[in-house]
Amino acid sequence: MEFALTLLRQARDSLRDLAPVVLVIGFFQLVVIRQPLPDSVQLFDLVSGLIFVVIGLTLFIKGLQLGLFPIGESLAQAFARKGSVFWLLLFSFALGFGSTVAEPALIAVAAKAAEVVAEGGLILNTPEAQSAFAFNLRMVVAASVGTAVVVGVLRILKGWPLHLMIIGGYVLVLLLTLVAPDAMIGIAYDSGGVTTSTITVPLVTALGVGLATAIKGRNPMLDGFGLIAFASVMPIIFVLIFGLLGV
Amino acid sequence: MNDFIQILFDTLLDILPIAAIIFGFQYLVIRRKVKNLPAVLAGFVMVLFGLAFFLLGLEKALFPMGTLMAEQLSSHDFLPALADGIQRHWTDYYWVYIFAFTIGASTTIAEPSLIAVSIKAGEISGGTINPMMLRIAVALGMAFGITLGTWRIVMGYPLQWFVLGAYILVIIQTLRSPKSIIPLAFDSGGVTTSTITVPIIAALGLGLASSIPGRSPIMDGFGMIALACLFPIITVMGYAQIAEWLEKRKQPSTTSVEHQHNG
Numbered sequence: 001m002e003f004a005l006t007l008l009r010q011a012r013d014s015l016r017d018l019a020p021v022v023l024v025i026g027f028f029q030l031v032v033i034r035q036p037l038p039d040s041v042q043l044f045d046l047v048s049g050l051i052f053v054v055i056g057l058t059l060f061i062k063g064l065q066l067g068l069f070p071i072g073e074s075l076a077q078a079f080a081r082k083g084s085v086f087w088l089l090l091f092s093f094a095l096g097f098g099s100t101v102a103e104p105a106l107i108a109v110a111a112k113a114a115e116v117v118a119e120g121g122l123i124l125n126t127p128e129a130q131s132a133f134a135f136n137l138r139m140v141v142a143a144s145v146g147t148a149v150v151v152g153v154l155r156i157l158k159g160w161p162l163h164l165m166i167i168g169g170y171v172l173v174l175l176l177t178l179v180a181p182d183a184m185i186g187i188a189y190d191s192g193g194v195t196t197s198t199i200t201v202p203l204v205t206a207l208g209v210g211l212a213t214a215i216k217g218r219n220p221m222l223d224g225f226g227l228i229a230f231a232s233v234m235p236i237i238f239v240l241i242f243g244l245l246g247v
Numbered sequence: 248m249n250d251f252i253q254i255l256f257d258t259l260l261d262i263l264p265i266a267a268i269i270f271g272f273q274y275l276v277i278r279r280k281v282k283n284l285p286a287v288l289a290g291f292v293m294v295l296f297g298l299a300f301f302l303l304g305l306e307k308a309l310f311p312m313g314t315l316m317a318e319q320l321s322s323h324d325f326l327p328a329l330a331d332g333i334q335r336h337w338t339d340y341y342w343v344y345i346f347a348f349t350i351g352a353s354t355t356i357a358e359p360s361l362i363a364v365s366i367k368a369g370e371i372s373g374g375t376i377n378p379m380m381l382r383i384a385v386a387l388g389m390a391f392g393i394t395l396g397t398w399r400i401v402m403g404y405p406l407q408w409f410v411l412g413a414y415i416l417v418i419i420q421t422l423r424s425p426k427s428i429i430p431l432a433f434d435s436g437g438v439t440t441s442t443i444t445v446p447i448i449a450a451l452g453l454g455l456a457s458s459i460p461g462r463s464p465i466m467d468g469f470g471m472i473a474l475a476c477l478f479p480i481i482t483v484m485g486y487a488q489i490a491e492w493l494e495k496r497k498q499p500s501t502t503s504v505e506h507q508h509n510g
């Protein structure tokens with residue numbers, strides 16, 4: 001009974017979260033564009049789609065609190081107690097790599113990127129060369145996210161200051177930008193944004209906060225966050241280097 | 248119905264490797280029973296169905312609507328007519344900027360991974376960070392980044408300048424903000440661009456780049472996401488700076504009240 005009540009409360013929150021999007025779209029459609037909907041967009045689909053979004057958001061947030069958050073934190077605490085850095089780092093890499101390599105947004109961007117690069121003359125303009133490039137790009141990005149989680153976890157263990165590391169990353173990005181091929185720059189910058197998926201973010205956050213809570217002398221607020229930050233800078237660096245090395 | 252099964256299957260493929268890694272390490276390396284296993288499994292199933300419903304709803308309603316409007320707003324029919332031989336001024340696209348700003352802000356408020364991070368931040372900050380305020384700060388940064396991105400496409404300036412400028416701002420702010428907000432601020436750049444926002448921004452960038460002469464849709468369409476990731480860092484640190492400043496301004500008056508009590 002209590003569970004049903006919290007679910008209802010979450011549904012109300014989801015409705016509130018979605019209201020601004022509906023208002024913006026409604027305003028632009030009715031006041032600015034003022035054109036009838038084309039046949040491809042049906043009113044019934046719009047309404048049912050919005051209901052699905054509310055149901056989905058409600059279930060997702062509730063499921064996070066029941067499943068992903070607790071297991072992420074309990075795993076982090078178990079690793080901290082076990083004291084085996086090797087297994088923790090292996091887990092971190094696997095989590096980063098595994099959650100990125102199958103990410104639909106990355107697959108889409110990699111395919112698009114292959115077109116851009118072929119047009120820019122960096123690779124041959126054949127389907128084989130393009131799909132090989134898209135595959136390599138996905139592997140590079142997935143490896144970079146794995147490395148990012150490893151570096152982020154090491155930082156939590158050692159207590160290194162985050163801002164110096166991220167600023168160092170930025171400087172590296174800027175230096176690489178000067179020498180990398182032009183066609184790769186936009187792709188590299190965007191690949192930092194597509195890697196952090198809806199499932200990865202809560203899990204990685206729970207991992208960081210769990211570790212920072214379990215390790216003595218670490219503050220969850222100061223040390224627990226920051227893993228996502230690495231996961232959005234590292235792919236830029238890796239993809240720029242990938243572009244430099246002649247693809 | 249078929250759509251839903253397809254999406255459910257895709258989401259399953261997305262979650263499966265992660266679940267395998269988590270449970271693999273749990274049982275092979277940690278070798279300990281999962282606390283409250285039925286609840287955790289129920290949570291995973293809810294995440295799976297929740298995400299599938301969410302994506303189905305996005306595909307049915309938000310994406311077609313968002314892309315359609317992005318195309319309509321940037322098309323020639325919508326913009327005021329031009330006399331022959333006159334170059335279009337960048338201010339003609341004002342509806343595009345307003346749309347970019349409002350759609351960026353509103354979709355960010357509904358972004359599931361941002362909700363997740365803000366819940367965690369609220370929990371561990373012990374109430375000093377208000378999850379809703381954090382989300383609004385991120386949404387404003389995101390909206391500004393996207394608007395700047397559309398303006399960049401209209402003007403045709405190179406992306407690097409904008410990224411460099413944003414980096415410098417981030418670095419200056421990092422040196423002056425409260426220490427405890429910095430990791431959260433850096434994280435909030437990455438969380439904003441996961442599910443809802445990316446397809447709509449991409450459509451806006453693509454529509455704009457293909458309707459403006461001299462822009463190539465594939466070359467200029469990229470780069471919006473990069474700016475959208477940087478500006479939330481700036482606004483979240485700004486939010487913390489303002490909160491700290493307000494706190495400081497309040498403090499002298501409260502201590503003086505205490506003095507009166509003591510005296």
